[in-house]
Every structure is written in C-alpha cells, then in structure tokens.
Amino acid sequence: MSATVLSAPVAAPHAATSASVSRVMLWVMAALAPATLFGFWLYGWPAVHLWWITIAFALLGESLCLRLMRRAALPVLFDGSALLTGWLLALSLPPWAPWWIGATGGFFATVIAKQVFGGLGQNLFNPAMVARVALLISFPVQMTLWVAPVPLGSAAAPGFVDGLRITLGALPGALDAVASASVLGHAKTELSRGVDLLHSFAVSSAPTFGLDGMRAGSMGETASLLLAGGGALLLALRIISWHIPLAMLAAIALPAAILHAADPARYLDAGSHLLAGGTLLGAFFIATDYVTSPNTRAGQLLFGAGVGGLTFLIRTWGGYPEGIAFAVLLMNALVPVIDRYLRPRIHGRDRRGRALDIPDGEGS
Amino acid sequence: MLIAILSLTLLGAVLGLGLGLAARRFHVEGDPLVAQIEALMPGSNCGQCGFPGCPGAASAIAAGSAPVTACPPGGRALAKALAEKLGIAIDLGQVADAGPRIAAVAEEICIGCCRCIKVCPTDAIVGAAKQIHNVMREACTGCGNCVERCPTEAVTLQPVPVTLQHWVWPRPQLAGA
Amino acid sequence: MGLLERFFKPSWGVHPDDHKRPAADVPLRTLPLPERLYVPLQQHVGGPARPVVLAGQKVLKGQLLAEAQGNISAPVHAPTSGRVLAIGEVTAPHPSGLAQLAITLASDGDERWLEREPVADPFALAPEEIARLTAAAGVVGLGGATFPAAVKFNLGRRLKVSTLIVNGGECEPYLSSDDAVMRVRAAEVVDGLRIVMHAIGAANALVGIEDNKPEAIAAMRAAAAPFGDVAIRPVPARYPMGSDKQLIQVLTGKEVPADARAAEVGVLVHNVSTCAAVHRALRRGEALVERIVTVNGGAVRAPGNLLAPIGARVADLLAFAGLAAEPARLILGGPMMGTLLPHANVPLVKGASGVLAFDAREAARPAAGPCIRCGSCTVACPMGLLPLEMASRIRAGDLAGATGFGLSDCISCGCCAWVCPSHIPLVQYFSHARGELAAGERARLRNEATRRLVEQRGERLARDAREKAAAAAKRKAERDAAKAKAAAATESAAASSAAVSAKAVSP
Structure with missing residues (x-):
C-alpha cells in the first residue's frame, strides 16, 4: 500500500462552530450602534469627530505595536477588537472633549493597556476603562465637562465644520455656552455643598432625566433604552450571558433602594443609579468583556456583583461622582483570584476535586 | 576595662555554646x-x-x-x-532527544566472541561463545558500550521504531497565537 | 440536586448541525465482497490477537484467524471464505499513518461459512457461558470504544449491576449506523440486550435514543413492547449525549465517580450495535465479521449505510458509494471524535461506525487565533473542566499544571474545540499532553527496570567474584594440602631412608 503520511496530523473535532472572534466583535458593534447614533444626534458633530478620532488612534496604536513586534498587522486589526476598544472608550468620553483626549485615550488603550500585556486575550484590565481612568486622572477638567443636549437640526447645534473646530479646540467658549452637569455630578456637588437631594433636584436648573436619554452625559451612556436593547440582542445571541449584567445591576439597585428608602435626602433612588452614568453601558458592554471577566458562571455572578457594589460605594461615598470605570478595574484585578477559586465542579468529583464516593447501597 | 573584657568573654562563651549546640542539634547528614x-x-x-x-x-x-x-x-x-x-x-x-536508541546485532557479522556481553551494564545481551548474540530490547539502555567493544562492528545503535502504542500527538503548531 | 444546582443546571454540550439525513433515510445496502480483505490483529482495547493460521491456508467465513491473548483481548475471524495471502503490516486506520499487523485474505467469492452452532435458548445458559461465547465470537464495543464485551459482562456480574443502559444515542453528526441497526434490526437489538441482561444479571434495561431518530424509537418501541423490563427512553439530542457518563446521568440521575467504572454505581452501558452482535453470536453462532457503517460527507455521491465485511478497505467503501469530488479529508468515525485517515487504503475495523469523506468546504478550518478567554469551552465542557486553562498550561509545557486542572477527567469529546471562536485545537493539546505523560511514565518505569537490572548484574558479578575467590581458595587449600602431603611423604621417605641409611651405617 502506498503510504502518503500527512506531515502534521490534525486531531478531532473535524467540525467547528461558525462563530469567530471577529463575528463576536461585529455583533457587539451592531448592538452598540443604536446608542451611538443617538449620541451623535444628541450631541452633534463634535461627538462624531471625537468618536472617529478615538477609534483611529486606537487602531494606530495597535498597528504600531504589531509593526514593532514584526507581526502582520492586518489580520489582527480585522478581528475588530481594537476598533471595539476605541469605540467603547469614545462612548465613555464627554462628547465635546478636545481631539487630543480621544487621541491620547485611544492610543493609551491599545498600546499600554492591551499590547504591552501581550495583545488580545492577555490583558488583565479592560483597555477602554484603563484609558478612561488614565484620562480622568490626568485631565480632570476636560473629562468632566458635559454638554446639554443640542440635537442635530436644532438651532444651537454646531454644523460639520464648527463641530470639527470645537473638537480641535479652535472655537474657545463654545463649550461654556452649553455646559451642563450630569445627574451624578450634580448630586455629588450639591451634597458636598450641604444641599440635600430633595432641594437640589427641585430647582429648575437641575439636570432632568428619564428613559428618553435627553440629558448631559458621556457620548453613549444616556440612551438607556437603546443600550438595554443592545444588551438584550447580545443576550439573545448568547454572545454574553445574563450573569454579569444581572448581578451588577442588582448590586447597584438593591443598596440604592434600601438607603434611599431610609434617607431620601441623602441617597439617590435606585432608578437614577440604574439610568444615570454608565451603568447600562458598563453592565452590558464593558463588564462583560470576555478577556477581563471570569470564565465560570459562578465567577461571573461574583464579578458582576463586585462591580455593581463597588460602583455604588464610589458613587455614594467616594470622591468621584461616577465609579463604573474604577469598579471594573478593581474587579478586573480580582479576576485571576476568582477564576482560581470558583471553578466548576468536575463530573464525578466533589468541589475540592476528590473523586465522589461509590454509593454503598449500589450493586448489592 | 575588666568588666568589658569579662562581659565580652561571657557573651562569646554563651554564643559559642549556642552555636555548638545548634550544630549538634540541627546536624545535616552529608548532601x-x-x-x-x-x-x-x-x-x-x-x-x-x-x-x-x-x-x-x-x-x-x-x-x-x-x-x-x-x-x-x-x-x-x-x-x-x-x-x-x-x-x-x-x-x-x-534536549537532544532524537528518540531512544537501542543496540542491534547484525547476525551475519557476529562471531560470538562474548566481549559485548561482558561490558553490558544491564545484561541486555544474551549469547554464548561461538553463538550469535542477541539484544533484549526491553533491557537495553542504548549506552553504546557494546558498540565500542565489538571487534567486527556487528553491534550498532538503532532508533527504536515508533509504534501505534508509543505514538504521541504532536503539540499544535500555531502561527499567530 | 439542591435548588441552587437546579437553577444553575449545567448546560453542557453543543448542538452541531447533525447532517445525518439524507444518509440515514437511504435503505441499507450491502457492499459487494472485495477481492482482498485486510483484517488487523488489534481492533480492540487490550492485547493484540495472536495469529493461528498460516499464509497459504484456506479458511472459511467465520473461522478463527487469530486468538485472544491475555485477559483483555479479542479474537478476529475470517470475514469471508478464501485463502490467507499474508500476515504482515498494513497502514493502520490511525492519524499517524503507522503500520499494524494484519492478515490479508483473498476471497474465493463463495462466502462459505464455517459450521455454525446456534444456541436455541440463550436464557437457559449460565451467564458465564454467554460471556464465553460472546468472547469467542470476538464481540467488542461497536460504539467506538472497542472494549471486549465479555470482559464487561463479567465485570457487571461481579459488581451485581442492576440496570443495563443501551446506548442508542449516536450523538455524532453525520453518523447513522446505530440508527440503521435500530431501524432494520430492532428485534435483534432487543433480543441481544435481553441476553446481555441475563449475562450480567440486570433487572431492567433502559435504551437511550436521541429524539432526532423518531423512526428508530418507533421500531425499538415495537420490538420491546412484549418485554416489561426493557424501556425505550428518548433523550434530547445534544452532543455528547452518547458518552457513557452523560447518558447514565440523563437516564438514571447517577453520577459515575471519577476513576471509577460505571458498574460500580450499578449500571453498565452497551451500544445497540453491540447488543445486535451479541444476538448474532448466540442465536446464529456467527462471529463478528461484518458491521453496518455509515458512508457520508460532502465528497460522497450516494451517502448511506453499508453492510460491509471487517477488513474491507475504506477505498472499497468509497468506490461503492461513489465520489463526487476528491475528498479533502477522510475520517474514520464521526467528525467530533473520529480519527483522521492518512489515505483510503486502510482497513475497516470493528469499531468504525462511519467513514466520512469531506469536501474542501467541510474540511476548511480557519486558522487558530489567540484565546480571548470567552469561556465558551468552559460552558460547553460536559465534564465541568476548564479547557482554556489546561491548554494554556500545556502550551507552556506545564503538564503537571494541566493535570491539576483535571486533564485525566477529559473525555476528548471535542465540545471545547468545536465551540471555540478562536478555533484553538484544544483536544490536540490534551491528546498531546496525555501522550507525553504516558511516555514519561513509561520512561520512568524503564529507568526503574534498568536500575534493577544493574543491581542484579552487580549482585551477579559479586557472586561470581565470591565464587571465583572461594574456588581459588579451595584450589589453593587443596594445593596446599597436596603439597603438605607430598612434603610429609618426602619427609617420611627421607626419614625412613635416613633410618635405613642409619641402620645401614649403625652396624
């Protein structure tokens, strides 16, 4: 018999799922698109420009690193992960922030928070959140300047060119005209001034909010319904599981509801906590990042609850009005520990890995 | 002056005693x-x-x-x-692990001199004077002593053939990962 | 199962496209007898069989070609009548492409059977006798495990198994050979499983069949209707439902402890095709010389199930079914756990439930990428392992670390690698690690054996030296004694001569 032996035999299975990394990334982007488009409409051209600048620099950082490592850049760029990182970072930035905020952030996210760790799958921390926190600490003023909604088509909305000039910082003063406060920021400021919540939200200049998302905030965080819809899409496609979002939302809402019931003058209600800030964006799109969240279902519940609980703690008693990014990073650091201790039970073994006992009554 | 000398002597004595005791108590056998x-x-x-x-x-x-x-x-x-x-x-x-090798006797050259048998560290070669020798595969370690000793170059080291029972899946070679 | 565990019920397994139809619905065909048959000596777990025929000998169908050797082994029989051409090496149906010993048979086309000795009433036989006859017929697990069936009978009887589980799961995509057996030979399967129940002393039998085979379920229900102790249980179609441990858990709720055998929790699993083979071995006195095998895949023109003799070449099967395209990949067994074939010139063995010829589209696999830690493999793993952690350790050469994550519990079902969005060949990592660990263990044992041999040699040399020394001492002593005697003799001689001379002098 002729024996044309294959040089490298391939092991089973000889079939595979149609899912792939780039397909997962594409679906996540599709789920993000409605909320992003709403953000574009709500905050106008400056938001659009900031968005693409952030993504461009995230991709630039990634390809630069791959070039330095002498690896082919194109296939890695096409997996979509760097694009998604830039996108998520952009959504968490103030929509009228200057271009260099987005550029620094995007570059920082892929170079320092991702490629330095070894690239996709190796980073311990969520790159978008690392970049956001780095920006927040380095440029606190620019990172907390919010704009009131100026929907495209309205009189106050800047046009394409003006929008670009705002983003490039060539229209000083434009931002002051529409500056506003976010709900969480307003509550924190007023509380620190000694004004209780019942009074501070009663005045007319206070930020309003509802499910419609017509309020000040980062580019992609106010469209609560669209974000929840995108999350539902990811859940339905089984790209994410319910464990992290549910645990995280519950861990924010429960203590908020309890404390609000106890003292409504000092503590925001659960609804505000869930709708304001990046809660929904974080729960469905950021905390669920595969690379930086635990692998097991039990671990994901613990992780989600940790992110939610820490967010609530930071918002309520911490120095910053918003705590999603810090909470995500803190829990990211705990993921290896969670993965080490919360392993699934092996079939035929108990939780400690010892073989189950052979039942006495059997076989006789 | 005297006090200083005495105290230092005492200190030295106590510490020396301690060291001596420790050396005896925590004695380690060889390496x-x-x-x-x-x-x-x-x-x-x-x-x-x-x-x-x-x-x-x-x-x-x-x-x-x-x-x-x-x-x-x-x-x-x-x-x-x-x-x-x-x-x-x-x-x-x-590790240069070109796979295990074991000795093999070329029967047509072996003269049955028994020299290889004497140098085999594991008694892996069987045979008698004027009889063709043979290597027991399981016992041979492939040390090669017999190869050097053989006057007719009848003993050589041969790689152990890979069998279905011993074949091991190669580790996947990944380009990108 | 507590409330918590019920809520977080493990969602193991995957749902690959099953591709079973239309092949499953095509009527069973018989492969025309090939001219040459190549019967490997090892088609089972355990020791290879020892040939009992000589090249040139004429044999009849069903005649013993090679006998079982050792406690766990199985004999092989002539799949047809003809002449033994050779006993030599042929390429094994194995990804390595290495050779294995096989008996080559030239068929005479007569299909003349050896005189068969059917058992009229197997239930009148002692269980030991059933096990003996099953072993003599060369019946092994036909689901793919190829463990000698009779060894399992004896184990089940010794451990007093109460429930026989009959595995008609056939969860592998593309395959429908068990399906065909149940549709065409349902009565044989039911009779066979009742004989197995008798052989192991089981009180009842549960036949688990995936619910994607309604025809098989109907046929089996009809065949099992007269017997109250045989229950047909449809189970949800989910891969790997046909794995022993998973089927036992779904059907009985029992969990087989790690490192233990299923019989130790009171159940024993046999495949439906094995049961049919047991029926034939006893009721007809026929050795296992043929099997039903699925020929399927995109490159096959007329996919379906074939009744083929053991030892037919895969090429014969493919030629009969016809090739629509040059196969890009040949697989023996199913796509999830089957073995890649080096080429089509390999023999069909007892454990081969299918031959798949994939076209280029089916065989295409995207290049593997980096792990994104998505955890899909963890969710899919039916054993509750962490495939990504094991693979990352094996990649770093840390086999001990992988063992710590439960490498030994892996059943190589392939769920993890199937579901991986980065297409990492996880199963190959695990197979590699297991092979390396086994090789390491062999090397360690060999090292120990070498030490023993060296010690024995040392003792022998010491003994030789002692004996040589003792012999030398003895010889020396003897020499000394002889010398002393001689000396004494000379002395006395001298004395006497002196005396004589003295006498001579004295007068």
Missing part, C-alpha cells in the same frame, strides 16, 4: 541532594555523560557543573524530573 538525584538516574554507569558513572554525574548536576540534560539514556523524562527536583526551568525543546 541529601546528590543521593536524591542519583536515585532518579538510570544507574547503569554507562558513562555517556562523560562523568565517572551515575554517582559522578549526580554530584556534578547537584553542584551545577553539569546540566540536568546531561544523561542521554534518561532523555527528556529524566531532565524534566531533575529540573523539578532542583526547582529550575529548562527548555525541553533543547
């Missing part, structure tokens, strides 16, 4: 590592490593003057065991 390493080795004293037998190689490995990969018959498995024992990391890819 246990060499014995442990020797226990892991094949013990055939074949000399392929260039040291005088397995004990010589064991003390060299313990002292760090020989690599854990020094023993060809032990191969990768031994190198790995030794690296674990010594707590060092090795790149097993570097």
